[in-house]
Every structure is written in C-alpha cells, then in structure tokens.
Amino acid sequence: MAWQSLDIRRRSATTTPMPQVRESTEVAKLIDISQCIGCKACQVACMEWNDLRCEVGYCVGVYDNPPDLTAKAWTVMRFTELENDGRLEWLIRKDGCMHCQDPGCLKACPAPGAIVQYANGIVEFHQEHCIGCGYCLTGCPFNIPRLSDQDHKAYKCSLCSDRVAVGQVPACIKTCPTGALHFGSKEDMKEHAEQRIIDLKSRGFANAGLYDPPGVEGTHVMYVLQHADHPEWYAGLPQDPAISPLVEVWKGWTKPLAIGVMAAGVLASLIHYVMKGPNEISKETEKEVENETRPE
Amino acid sequence: MRRDPNDLDRYTASERVIHWIVGISFILAGLSGLVLFHPAFWPFTMLFGSSTWTRILHPWFGVVMAVAFLLMVVQFWKLNTMGKVDWQWLGRIGEMVSGDDQNMPEQGKYNGGQKLLFWLLVLGTVLLFVSGIALWRAWFHFPVEQVRWAAVVHAATAAVMIGLIMLHVYASIWVRSTIRAMWYGTVTRAWARQHHRAWYRQVTGTNK
Numbered sequence: 001m002a003w004q005s006l007d008i009r010r011r012s013a014t015t016t017p018m019p020q021v022r023e024s025t026e027v028a029k030l031i032d033i034s035q036c037i038g039c040k041a042c043q044v045a046c047m048e049w050n051d052l053r054c055e056v057g058y059c060v061g062v063y064d065n066p067p068d069l070t071a072k073a074w075t076v077m078r079f080t081e082l083e084n085d086g087r088l089e090w091l092i093r094k095d096g097c098m099h100c101q102d103p104g105c106l107k108a109c110p111a112p113g114a115i116v117q118y119a120n121g122i123v124e125f126h127q128e129h130c131i132g133c134g135y136c137l138t139g140c141p142f143n144i145p146r147l148s149d150q151d152h153k154a155y156k157c158s159l160c161s162d163r164v165a166v167g168q169v170p171a172c173i174k175t176c177p178t179g180a181l182h183f184g185s186k187e188d189m190k191e192h193a194e195q196r197i198i199d200l201k202s203r204g205f206a207n208a209g210l211y212d213p214p215g216v217e218g219t220h221v222m223y224v225l226q227h228a229d230h231p232e233w234y235a236g237l238p239q240d241p242a243i244s245p246l247v248e249v250w251k252g253w254t255k256p257l258a259i260g261v262m263a264a265g266v267l268a269s270l271i272h273y274v275m276k277g278p279n280e281i282s283k284e285t286e287k288e289v290e291n292e293t294r295p296e
Numbered sequence: 297m298r299r300d301p302n303d304l305d306r307y308t309a310s311e312r313v314i315h316w317i318v319g320i321s322f323i324l325a326g327l328s329g330l331v332l333f334h335p336a337f338w339p340f341t342m343l344f345g346s347s348t349w350t351r352i353l354h355p356w357f358g359v360v361m362a363v364a365f366l367l368m369v370v371q372f373w374k375l376n377t378m379g380k381v382d383w384q385w386l387g388r389i390g391e392m393v394s395g396d397d398q399n400m401p402e403q404g405k406y407n408g409g410q411k412l413l414f415w416l417l418v419l420g421t422v423l424l425f426v427s428g429i430a431l432w433r434a435w436f437h438f439p440v441e442q443v444r445w446a447a448v449v450h451a452a453t454a455a456v457m458i459g460l461i462m463l464h465v466y467a468s469i470w471v472r473s474t475i476r477a478m479w480y481g482t483v484t485r486a487w488a489r490q491h492h493r494a495w496y497r498q499v500t501g502t503n504k
Contacts, residue, residue, distance in 0.1 A: 013335035013338070014335065015335060015336075110331070110332045110333075110334075110335070111347055112335055112338060129347075131347045131348045131350070131351040132348060132351055132352075132433075132434075133332060133351050133433070134431075134433035134443075135332075135447070137433075137440065137443075138440060138443050138444050138447055143440065147433060152348075152434065244441075244444050246441075246444040246445060246447070246448050247444060247447075249448055250444070250447050250448045250451055254451075254452075255333060255334045255451070256334070258333075258451075258452075258455040259334060259336065261455075261459065262455065262458055262459060262462070265459055265462050265463070266462065269462070269466040269470075272393070272466075272470070273466075273469075273470060276393075276394065276395040277395065278469075278470060278471075278472045279395065279397065279470050279471045279472060280472045280473075281472065281473065281484070281486045281487055281490050282398075282490065285486050285489050285490045286486045288486075288489070289302075289484075289485045289486040289489055292485075292502065293302045293485060
C-alpha cells in the first residue's frame with residue numbers, strides 16, 4: 001500500500017509526471033560486509049516484521065539457508081569461501097533488493113502502480129496491482145524479485161517502507177548485533193562508508209571500497225566491500241550492473257513508435273479508401289461474364 | 297445457400313470455420329497483448345475481467361491461434377507457393393494500390409501479395425509462439441537473458457503482425473465482394489475474372 005507520508009517519485013506503466021513538489025531526503029541502507037558475522041538475525045527480523053514464514057528447508061551443504069531468495073525470503077546471507085593470496089576469507093553478503101535509483105523492475109512492469117519508487121528512493125511492489133507477468137524479473141539486473149507459486153504475485157524487500165514512513169529503521173537494521181547494517185540518509189551512509197573504507201585500507205585491504213553502482217544511477221542499498229575491485233567474489237555481485245539493453249529497447253521509445261506506425265496504418269487505409277474509392281468489379285467484366293454464362 | 301447458380305466455390309465450410317477461429321483468437325490475443333505492450337491500452341483489461349485475468353488468458357488465446365493457424369497452413373500452404381508471376385505482381389503493386397488493376401499480371405487463386413502475407417504470417421506465428429513460451433512464467437522457466445530476448449522478439453513480431461493483419465482486413469474491405477468468400481464460401485464469376493483470372497479459367501474450364 002502507499003504510505004501517505006511518502007511521495008511517489010516513479011510509478012510503473014505511468015507516462016505522466018509524479019508528484020515532485022515536496023522535497024524528501026534520500027535514504028540508504030549500508031551493508032558493511034567486513035563486519036557481518038553471518039548470524040542471519042536480519043533474516044529472522046525480516047520474517048518477523050513482514051509476517052513471512054518460509055517453508056522449513058534443508059541443509060544444502062553450505063551455510064546458505066534458505067539457499068536462495070524466495071517470495072517469502074526477502075533477504076538471505078550468501079556465504080563465499082575465498083582463497084586469496086594463500087589466506088582463507090569468508091565473505092558473507094546479505095543479498096536482497098538494492099533499491100536502484102533507476103529500477104529495471106519498475107521500467108519493465110506493465111501494470112500501472114504495481115511498482116513504485118518513493119521520493120526517498122525506496123522501490124516497492126504493490127502486490128494488489130501486480131498481474132503476475134514476471135516482467136520485473138526480466139528488468140532486474142540483480143536477480144531479486146520472485147514470483148510466488150501461491151498467488152502468482154512478485155515479491156521482494158520493501159526496505160520496510162512502512163517503518164521508514166514513520167521514522168523507524170528497517171527491521172534488519174534494528175536487529176543487527178554487530179553494527180554491520182546501517183540506515184540513514186544516503187549522504188550520511190556514504191560518509192560512514194568512507195570512514196570504514198579508510199579503516200579497512202589501514203588493515204591491508206587496499207582495494208576496499210563502496211558499492212554504489214553508477215550503471216543503475218546508484219542504489220539505496222550499498223555495500224562496503226573489502227575487495228571493491230572484485231564484487232563478483234561476493235557470490236556473484238555484478239561488476240557493473242545496468243538494466244539490460246534488451247529491456248531498454250523493449251520498454252523504450254520503440255513502443256510509442258510502434259503505436260504511431262500502427263495508428264498511421266489505420267489512417268493511411270482510411271485516406272486510401274477516400275482518395276481511391278473501393279476496388280469494385282468493372283461494368284465491362286460484369287458484362288463479359290454475363291454474356292458467357294447466358295444460357296444458349 | 298446459393299442464390300446464383302453461377303457463383304464459384306472459393307472456401308469450404310471447414311476452411312471458413314478455421315479461418316474465423318484464427319481471426320477471433322488473433323483479435324483476443326492482440327487486445328490482451330496490447331495491454332502488456334503499453335499502458336495506453338490498459339482499458340482493454342476490462343474486456344477480459346481484470347488485469348490479472350488478461351495476463352492469465354493472453355497465452356491461451358495465443359495457443360488457440362497457433363494451433364488453428366497450423367491447421368490453416370496445412371490446408372493452404374500448397375496454394376501459396378510463390379512463383380515468378382507472383383514476384384512480377386509484387387513488383388507492380390504500386391499500380392494496384394493506386395487503383396489501376398487492369399494491367400496486373402494474371403493471378404491464380406492467390407495473388408503475390410496474398411502469398412507473401414501468408415508466409416510472413418507463418419514466420420510471425422512461429423516467432424510469437426516460440427518467444428511466447430519463453431515468456432509464459434506460469435509454466436516455463438527459462439534463463440533470464442533468453443526471456444529478455446523473447447520479450448523483444450514477441451513485442452516486435454506482434455507489432456508487425458498487427459500491421460499485417462490490418463492490411464489483410466483493409467484489402468478485404470477495399471476489394472469489394474471479397475469478404476463474402478470467408479462468410480459463406482462463394483464469389484461471383486465477375487469477381488474471380490477480375491481479380492484471379494487464372495483461377496477463374498481453371499475452375500470454370502473456360503479460356504477467357
């Protein structure tokens with residue numbers, strides 16, 4: 001549902017401007033991977049606050065549990081054992097929606113209002129408007145949305161927009177015991193990240209950095225990575241994510257153009273009919289046939 | 297019902313029925329597909345019960361269309377093999393469109409334009425069917441990159457197909473006394489002689 005205290009900046013399948021008069025602070029979640037111990041308290045908090053109960057799964061041989069995001073698991077820890085320069089590093093990435101500034105899901109969605117982006121940057125699915133086509137899965141460069149088998153609607157992390165709307169931090173932030181998760185204005189989060197990166201660099205992580213990919217105009221969920229030059233080490237975090245050019249072609253200017261061409265076709269037919277008149281059988285042919293078929 | 301014993305049979309009842317199944321399912325698939333194509337067509341959701349119903353029904357309209365069209369192709373493909381005279385006809389299509397069809401090359405049951413349309417619709421239906429399967433998330437799970445390709449192919453092909461069918465419909469309205477062939481199967485001798493002279497000779501056994 002839409003929160004009255006949050007203005008909507010973008011709305012799926014809508015071609016006219018959204019409210020822009022009020023100015024809002026852009027928010028962001030900062031995930032400091034170097035401080036995450038993989039306890040999954042955030043997964044539990046997410047389930048609790050959002051009333052989600054994933055089916056009880058099974059051990060797939062690694063710590064990842066559930067092994068993937070589902071319609072009922074909006075965030076999961078992804079564990080990577082990295083052997084780097086003869087040292088073992090355990091990289092634990094909290095995966096979930098990145099809340100892109102340029103959201104591919106919203107761009108791909110054909111249902112008006114099923115996906116919105118609030119002025120504070122949160123991208124949210126409104127399932128009551130979702131038609132279950134799965135186009136958002138096609139638009140997402142991070143492989144985040146999941147279609148539910150139960151109701152055929154798409155689900156993902158809402159960044160607890162309901163909590164944020166009333167001045168609370170998201171449930172995962174609230175519960176994180178190590179301080180790996182932070183929430184605040186995007187500006188503040190960037191500043192905090194800078195301090196963390198300085199610290200990491202002093203500890204020998206020369207390539208530590210912030211993950212705020214420009215290909216999607218930045219995200220409202222950012223990572224501090226020990227190895228920002230290799231985001232793919234973190235369970236396949238994309239190096240330079242962007243909305244697929246195929247999606248841009250599919251959802252860009254081609255469709256208004258196609259509609260224009262189709263409409264022009266109808267108009268051209270009408271003009272042709274008016275200018276040239278119907279193609280009727282000539283009197284001459286009619287007479288010839290009449291003569292042929294007249295009984296002898 | 298035959299009022300004029302001189303009328304010529306053009307389509308059998310089964311050919312007509314299958315044509316209209318294809319036609320109706322094309323219109324339904326087209327209207328429901330346009331909803332997913334661009335929000336400008338969102339009001340069409342009301343024709344199908346709701347937006348979600350539109351999404352559920354659209355692929356089934358497509359399946360009906362593809363199966364019925366396959367039956368049509370079986371019935372008609374031989375009559376649509378392109379020959380030299382068909383390309384000659386197409387080369388002079390400008391004369392036809394400008395309303396002067398007196399000097400067009402003689403045509404059999406179908407003219408070059410109809411045959412070309414037939415093969416383009418065959419190609420389009422194959423593309424729509426294959427890409428549509430990839431997009432049908434209720435039943436199929438393809439890698440996301442393939443689904444992205446499918447979405448582009450499906451939308452582009454559908455737009456072209458709608459254009460082709462609009463042309464097909466307009467041609468049948470523009471060329472008078474044509475639609476009756478698909479309604480009840482017969483055409484007048486004069487119609488056949490003017491538009492499909494070679495077919496006229498063949499079915500009447502004359503050499504006029």
